[in-house]
Amino acid sequence: MATLRTRWLLSILLVNLPTCSASGPPAALSPPDCNIPCDEKDESNNCADIHCSWDPWLDPQIPTNYSLHWEPANNEEGHVISGTNLSGIILRAHFSHGDLHVWVQAKNQHGSAKSEKAMFNAEDIKKPPTPNVTLSYLEPLDIEWTFSCDELQRSFEHCDVRHRAEEDQVWVENKTGVHYTFDSHLPYTVYEFQVRCSCDKSLSSDWSAIHRVRTPEMAPVGELDLWRDCGTSQATSDCFLTWKRLPTSQARGLIWGYEVRLTYNNGTAVLVNMSTAGSEGRLVCDEMQCHFNLSLKDVSSASVSAYNALGATVPSYLTMPISGKEKNEPAIHLKMNEDSLTVSWGLPSQLSDNLKEYVVQYNQAGCPPGRQFDWIKVNKSQTTGIFKGQYKKYTPYQVSLFTVSHSNEVHHLSSVIGYSLEGTPSTGPSFKVSIADTHVNLFWEPVPLCMQNGVILSYEVIADGGENGQKVYNVSASPQQENMTFKLQDLSPGQQYDVWIRAVTAAGPGANSTMKVKTKHLEDFAILKPLLLGIIFVIFVCFIVVLYRAHQGECPLVPTFLYEKVPDARNSHIFRHMKHQINDPLAWICIPVYEPHPIISVLEVVEIQPRADGLTQPVVGDQCSQTDCQDDQGEEAVMEECHRTDRRYGREEYSRMVDSDEERDRKEEHREDSWSSAEDEQSTSGYEKHFMPTELEVLEV
Incomplete structure (x- = not known):
């Protein structure tokens, strides 16, 4: 309860804060700034009247009346000028020579305020005329101007000169006489100069108008920051050379063109000289970068140098990344908003002594890709890179990390997609289905990158079966996955379902992709299953019978070369065997096998x-031994065994044999x-x- 009361009181305080500050005790005004301008070129500045100015009180939007007060220091007779301006003029007729006290009073609907008094002698606040810069010499760089204290009838004291490069914001100030020599200037750089002077016992004059001068041209120095632009691909065939334009301090003159040398895998080299004035579309430059419109397919290395009228830079070299050596490490972490991009990473698992620096690049990865592209080079001892720029909302930016060796070899380490501000996907994934009786398999591809509006964290799958209820599933997504699959299980046979799939980002779920599916009836499979099982059982039984008959010799499905070649000694056995086959209901399975004549x-x-x-x-011989007689007695048994053997090995009848049973x-x-x-x-x-x-x-x- 105490917390709610505290919040309520704080809200009232915040609402009434502007009113309280505006209607509170009046804040004090700063003392007025007064001087007597003396400029013979300006008739209003006649070296007689006092010009005073002051800062506004409270909110300038609130109507306020100001009054300028002054009085001599030796009496109480005072004068006042009222108005709404932030300046006032005390005419010479309204003050006497000597010390004066001057102050300002402000009054509005909330109250009034009075400044402290400014005390000065009228003779000491005279301001000499503004100097006029007349000449400048380039070798060495000298600046001259005209100035006189004759109007004040006083002697010259000194002058202040300040300068800065045209692109700088900070002035560098020095004291000097009636001219100034600038020694530490950069070549082919525009400098701005201003001068003010003062006389004895007087204020300093106003600053003169800005005077600009360009220093002489010299040969360029340094190297170009050379890189390659491959869009969202890392294939060399999709890459083009790009480099940053030299800053003025390194260009030291007007850059006339660039010299590009391309070395191909077969050892040949091509030299291209392009002028900035016109290069038939092969060279495109903006304020920061230049783009060389020639594919780097089959190029092994490249070098570029810039030249002006007096010389050229040292060539910058770049070796194309070697295919197959890319590693998806280390992980890249992004901190991105609409004004800045901070990229951080860990050290690679194998840090080479040959490592020279890291290169961090980003490029817009929309549909089609935009032209926002930039890169920075980071010292090998650092693991953070910072970009400044304007990054679009809901737009993907691909950030990539590379290493560069001392031999200028480039290796791609890792890439990641980032957003300055994420939204929900504008469309759902298109998907296909494979339908069964109690489950449905879903197949889909990720939402196109330009429609994701954020990093997809997961996919939401919903199966609505009407009265049977709704089932919701979350399928996690990985940036490396190109195809997604999911199985909807425990569905009812013959039931129609509405299936929805939508992608989910940090901003929430996006648009739905919907399809109506109907599971198959269970009866279809109930009929087919017994039929299939019956067919399989019959085939299995036949297979067992064939194997058994082959083992018993009744079915010569086994190749003939596996049998022993024994001739059929009795032709009548073969006919009997054929008769047995005709009477056997399974004899159709056994097909006679041809036996060649024995030797x-x-x-x-x-x-x-x-x-x-x-x-x-x-x-x-001459006699019949006991063994022979025994053999004769067992001849019938042998003949029976031969009969069984004949049936076992399946001998064919001899040609032209017509013996009947x-x-x-x-x-x-x-x-x-x-x-x-x-x-x-x-x-x-x-x-x-x-x-x-x-x-x-x-x-x-």
Whole structure:
């Protein structure tokens, strides 16, 4: 409560403060300044009347009446002149020679005030005539003027002379006689001079009119402040040479033109001489800078020198930044308003001993970019640069930091965008969507730089589902991000949403970008999912069956070179196997594989011997060993194993074999009963006819 009462009393005090100061006790006036001007050229200044002036009292806008009072020092008889002017004249007829007391009184609606008395002798306040500067010599620089104390009938005392360069504001003052020699002047510089003089026992005269003189020209000195203007890009193809014009103290004359030398990457050099009077548009200069309109593409280094009628400056060199060596360090910090820009940074992580200086530049980055561009060079021991200028509101300025080595190599360290005053973005980002049943993916590009009106801190995403409510999301933004993405989750299937996106700066959110989106129905996916799962299951089952049959030898999907090359000893087995395949419902998966004819390298001769029962049997050699007999007894088992092997390896039938199933069964029943009968010979298998030689053929060999 005490705080509120204090604020209330303070507000009343502030409101009534002007009235109180105006109606308070009258402030004292300063004493009047009086003199008797003596100038024979001015009839009003007749070296007789006293001219007095004084400063205004209180606010000059308030109507005030002034009265000038004077009286001799030896009596009380006084005189007064009233009026509203800030000066008055005491006529010679109204005062006598001797000491006078003069004062001023002011009166207005708020009160009155009286100045202190000024006391002087009328003979001592005479002011001699103003000197007249007549001559000036350039070598050396001498100034002469005319002055006389004859009007005062007194002797000359001294003169004061003051001078300054034309662009300076401060005068330099010296005492002298009737002329002045200026030794410490700069060449080709305009200087301004003023003179006043005084006589014995008199006041000083008024200052003379300003006299201007330009010093002689000399050859220019120093080097040009050379740099490059690349706009918001750092590509050399977008860069142009620029430099600051020499100050008068270094130009020391009228600069006639500039000499530019460009050295290209292939070693060739080009020399361009441009006159300031006319260079066919290649050279554009204003009061501060010059711009060379020739692209620096493929240029490795450049040098520029200025020349006048008496000589030229030492060339200034600049090496183009080397591609690939830029580092985004250190971070740049800006403090910017409409009148100044302060840039600060930290030391680089690797500070080179070859470092000569830093270069800080800024350029307007609007749409299209403006021509506001400037740079300063900072000593390597400092980490702050200050610019003075007029910076537009809501306009982006790109500030960049560079290092320059003693060999004039330039390296770009970092860049940042700043604003003198930020506003809200004038437009929202354009975006695209990818729609699913319960989520929507958003894709958008940042707001164009010229419409951001400030540094974008984040993006605000809003999804309004009507009765289902509104969802708000904040997506942080980074200056380095070129594309933004965001996923709206937990949405209702088949629901329509209004989606808004807007950029947010320090001044608040900007304009909206809006789009209507409708999520997909969940039924569409409910139908497709079982169908897809069924297809995948069928493919998986078929794949397992194929692998199993390939492992069992029933499906020769495995390449034939993986199988052992065993000929089918019994053709009837192949037909049986084909029949089995026809009756097998999954046999369509298995496709017969062609088997080349086997190569028989060893052939054993088998003789037919009679048996006790009148039959014959084959004997190997002279006798049948126990092992051989066991082999004969297990022949049927072997033949069954061969049958299984035939089915396992999938042998093809031999060409032109037409044995039926009945013939094959009959042959198998009579094979052990009669090996030498004619009927067996007629029913010999196709395999034997095709591959086995006859007995006569073997004996002939």
